[in-house]
Amino acid sequence: MNPTVGALEENFSSIVKYVKMAEKMKSDVLVFPELCLTGYPPEDLLFREDFLSETVSLLNKISREVGEMLVILGTVFPGEDGLFNSAAIIHSGEIKGFYHKQFLPNYSVFDEERYFQRGEKSLVIDVGLSKIGITICEDIWQPFGPALTESLLGGAEVIVSLNSSPYHVGKQLTREKMLSTRALETVSYVVYCNSVGGQDELVFDGYSSVFCFKGEVVSRAKGFEEDFLTVDLDLSSLRRFRKRESRRKELKECLSSLNLEVDLLRIDLPSKKRDSVNNRVERILSGAEEIYSALVLGVKDYVRKNGFEKAVIGVSGGIDSALTSVIAVDALGRENVKLVFMPSEFTSKESREDVRELSRRLGIPLIEIDIGEIFQSYLRSLKDIFRGKEWDRTEENIQARIRGNLLMALSNKFNWLVLNAGNKSEFATGYATLYGDMAGGFSVLKDVPKTMVYELAKYRNSISEVIPKRILEKPPSAELRRNQRDEDELGPYEKIDDIIRLYVEEDASPDEIVERGLPRELVSKITELIDRSEYKRRQGPPGIRISPRAFGKDRRYPITNSFRRR
Known part of the structure; x- marks a missing residue:
């Protein structure tokens, strides 16, 4: 039931x-x-x-x-x-x-x-x-x-x-x-x-x-x-x-x-005459199929039980938003999913092509809003205040927040639930923008590490190839500046996800993680990012729990916290 x-x-x-x-x-x-x-x-x-x-x-x-x-x-x-x-x-x-x-x-x-x-x-x-x-x-x-x-x-x-x-x-x-x-x-x-x-x-x-x-x-x-x-x-x-x-x-x-x-x-139960029953044993799902089924059910019920009819997703040409879109379609039906593409001058030609191909394969018309002029209006408004300051993460985050604002405007106007596409690796390390790409009513991949995102996408494509191959193959990038790549800033996701699993799910100390063969410099960097990003996670949307210990109810750390594990 x-x-x-x-x-x-x-x-x-x-x-x-x-x-x-x-x-x-x-x-x-x-x-x-x-x-x-x-x-x-x-x-x-x-x-x-x-x-x-x-x-x-x-x-x-x-x-x-x-x-x-x-x-x-x-x-x-x-x-x-x-x-x-x-x-x-x-x-x-x-x-x-x-x-x-x-x-x-x-x-x-x-x-x-x-x-x-x-x-x-x-x-x-x-x-x-x-x-x-x-x-x-x-x-x-x-x-x-x-x-x-x-x-x-x-x-x-x-x-x-x-x-x-x-x-x-x-x-x-x-x-x-x-x-x-x-x-x-x-x-x-x-x-x-x-x-x-x-x-x-x-x-x-x-x-x-x-x-x-x-x-x-x-x-x-x-x-x-x-x-x-x-x-x-x-x-x-x-x-x-x-x-x-x-x-x-x-x-x-x-x-x-x-x-x-x-x-x-x-309690006296009367004896009853009835036909015998052939006891059935349904199979247990495992691996990517099991996780994918959990995500589809989680999305379907959150949307239905909270009175929404449709969901909206900001698609970028990356793997996270592509997988989130496919899960939403499997959960809600394509007629109940809206895709919004918000390119800027930093959006590559390949990403533009990939988003349109994803939209075509899913059979969903693409809503396209170029944020270039909106972004420039922000820069003009802040020009005098920012005078003498170099371009940095501030300008990158402005773009993310413009996109978050647009999605929430569509949500308000049409009663569409914004499905956030951030993954566990990003939420763990704080590699996400408050009120930007963290905006949304429900986070589908919140407890799914980046490496598992790829596994789930490959699994879904084994059923029908809905995610374009190039999305699976290209290096992940936020595309908020020229030549940006996630792993240049964070490190390789294979190692990052191992550190997150050991530190968050198994409660291992940084020293214990290093003993498992992971590089000390990267371990120190990632565990410190996890500790420092608690304030962000507290302000993020709820999301589906798939691990034995997820951020939120499972792991309750104070925001104001000066203790650092060794």
């Missing part, structure tokens, strides 16, 4: 739609993701009484739509002891109970301890056919957490996990390794239900899946799109396997000594 934070009525309608689908298929149990009614993360909306009140009202309304099927649904629970991140247990038109999340993540992009109280009890539902244990997201990551307690002390044969687990590169493989381990430890089926969709900087990749008691995937939903997964569980095989498993008795005795509490909820 792809919920929208705060769109309670819309989320309610989606939930009811899936309830009716599952009832038509005569399902026994229907599982929804974590906080699917509110959307995730609702952040400080959780401090609003009206928001909580409407959520509770709609939850009660959902319960009246549920018949003999068991529905397990993620929502908030305002209790006497505080607010809980909960799973509502619904059956026969009533809310039968709640499970409250016990392990609250408070790291990386998560702030759950700011809002929620920890649950203290595990929950097992006895449905007659089997016993089902409930966990929510972080709970299932704990080796000796609620899943093991519910399996050993509560007798659960199925562990259900409600999730809103955000994407980063390689996350699904890490998840599945953990889920396999948890299924083996508990000797249970693990039913993992995850949200899908974009929410501000986060992308949720879906891939809801079921693991059997042998740690093997028996079913997996699609990634990066909504999917409805129906699975038949072979409980007789699980029971035979458990009888031969000797470790459970020893572990049960160990857990029993800890006085852990497990609530038991009895």
Whole structure:
């Protein structure tokens, strides 16, 4: 399910739609993701009484739509002891109970301890056919957490996990390794239900899946799109396997000594006659295909969920704006994307040709605004004040800001969302102009290093050659003065991106980075630029997170900061 934070009525309608689908298929149990009614993360909306009140009202309304099927649904629970991140247990038109999340993540992009109280009890539902244990997201990551307690002390044969687990590169493989381990430890089926969709900087990749008691995937939903997964569980095989498993008795005795509490909820599910289901296992995307899919979904949902119909991109003839344009077209359709070319006297003949060719291949008319006269009017206005001063970055930045101004004017006039085309290498080092090429409502490549930009462009061209070959081959340049090249000012992107990854994502010190074989002079230069550019990043647009540690929610450094790592 792809919920929208705060769109309670819309989320309610989606939930009811899936309830009716599952009832038509005569399902026994229907599982929804974590906080699917509110959307995730609702952040400080959780401090609003009206928001909580409407959520509770709609939850009660959902319960009246549920018949003999068991529905397990993620929502908030305002209790006497505080607010809980909960799973509502619904059956026969009533809310039968709640499970409250016990392990609250408070790291990386998560702030759950700011809002929620920890649950203290595990929950097992006895449905007659089997016993089902409930966990929510972080709970299932704990080796000796609620899943093991519910399996050993509560007798659960199925562990259900409600999730809103955000994407980063390689996350699904890490998840599945953990889920396999948890299924083996508990000797249970693990039913993992995850949200899908974009929410501000986060992308949720879906891939809801079921693991059997042998740690093997028996079913997996699609990634990066909504999917409805129906699975038949072979409980007789699980029971035979458990009888031969000797470790459970020893572990049960160990857990029993800890006085852990497990609530038991009895719900009688009627036996139903229905056709058997062929469990399907969708493939996991990887590499450039995985990242590209995340970016397309992130753009599509940010534009749609924020009420925009069209997006506008300033194209320069460079790789970043070309890739951003193609992603936008794949996300929104060519009819909803506008391309604006703003050349100056420093724009090369090749760039002019490449932009027009990109426009032709994408089938989008090009809006062209020459900034030459506008730039000259700035210089004339500043001539007396700048007298005696040499041309420097000031004049370069004026050009970038003219372009940013024009894009924002078009945005204001036509309600087009400006998609920023800056990449992670530029945002990291501050190689971008505040209120210029950093302008925009959403930054598509904000967490994508320059080297990966090329990989993504090559991947997309392997499907259909929409990006002109010369754009991929020419050296990157801002073209704000004659004979300008990025690498003459910064250094080779292959090494820069390694430094950024080590310094930002792995938190390595400059000395540790040098020990990895990177030149000290370049390491010192890039890490200092990263530290000094925090003020710029704070003023930049939000953008899609694809790495384990992105700028923004993941990495919170002070702007006023005199500490320099060695």
